[in-house]
Amino acid sequence: MMCGNACKCEKMSRCISLTCFGKFLHTVIAGWDDSECVRTFDILNSHTAVNKNVKMIVNSKPGLHSRCEYEIRCYFRRIFLDHCQSINERAFWLTRILKPWPMVHQSRLLYILYGPTLEEEILWYELCENTPIDSEQSAKHFGELANALQILHCYPKEWSEDNIISVLDELTSSPDEWLAENVAHLLILCGDLITSKMLISKAINGRIMELSSITTSFCVVCVKNSFSLSYVMTMIQNILDAMDNGKKRLQFFNSVMDMFRELILDMHEFSDPEDTHGNDMYYMVTALAEFTKKIIQLAYKNSITL
Known part of the structure; x- marks a missing residue:
């Protein structure tokens, strides 16, 4: 599937053949019509049999x-994605990679392309089992995934908001449900537009427990990273606006407080004295305190305004 030396290549991360070919390809096709680029994409994939391999992995256990x-x-990133000079160009190629496949496979491919890795292996269960220890690790785990979703969101010609939300929903459920804090990390990095649409969709569909879990996690992430909880308040207002009656809004607030408890x-x-995440309790209690202050x-506000 790869270059001629793929079978002998021990470290794909150090291989420059695909990178060189990618630079060459982008130089050659600069200014080409989209239809010509699509044909080039199809020919290369046919020649390398990459579609057969993609089909195999998306239908196999992660x-x-x-x-x-x-x-x-490496193939898709080094040849098609990493050398793009604009958001539209990257969105075009990312769309070519993802769109031929069903939604569940699109999210799997997106994770393969931009999910966290270690020693040339995709860390499939990392986000289902562990949370980042600091903002640097958070950016490393979620930054590229969030950027890819933002890029697709900026390409309405082929991606509707519902498409983005569906991919995001599938992504955070694969291969198992992500930890709520990791979902919150990703959403914060995705930006207000995508986050609002995601939360509003859950609110409209009555997914109160998910919303309360994400809301508490937003608070924890903000406390851990010294962000203002004003962001959380904005998201809560969006959720409330999407709910059609006071009973549901009260249920949501009660659910958030119950989730904190x-x-x-x-x-x-269940705390372990030897657990390296000894600050988790501190962050959770602080998050509850800061959230309560904001509420x-x-x-x-009329009574305490000077």
Whole structure:
């Protein structure tokens, strides 16, 4: 599938053949019509049999063909994506890669392309089991995924907002449900537009528990990274606006507070003295305190205004 030396190549991350070919290709096709670029894409994929390999991995258990997954990542990124000079150009090529496949496979491919890796392997279960230890690791894990979603969101010619939300929903459920804090990390990096649409979609569909879980996680992420909780308040207002009656809004607020309580009690009950994440309880309690302060300020803003 790759270059002529692929079978002998021990470290794909150090191989420059695909990068060189990618630069050459982008130089040659600069200024070409979209239809000509699509034809070039199809010819290259046919010649390298990449579609056969993609079909194999998207229909297999994640990680079963780890080398092939990483080769596909390198192939698409180094030839088509990494040399793009504009958002539209990258959106065009990313669309060519993803669109031929069903939604569930699109999210799988997106993770293969931009998900976290270690030693040339895709870390499929990392976001289902662990949370970033700091903002640097957060950016490393979620930055490229968020950027890819933003790029697709800026390409309405082929991606509707519903498409983006569906891919995002599938992405954060694969291969298992992501930890809520990781979903919050990704959404924050995706930006207000995508995040608002995602939360509003959940609100309209009555997914109160998911919303409360994400909201508490937003608070924790903001506290951990010293962000203002004003962002969370804006998202909450968007959620409330999408709910059609006061009963649902009250249910949402009660669910958020219940979620804080359950998470704190779980941390207290199941905490391990040797756990390296000893600050989790501190962050959770601080997040609850800061969230409560914000709610009180909003509820009594007329009484406490100087």
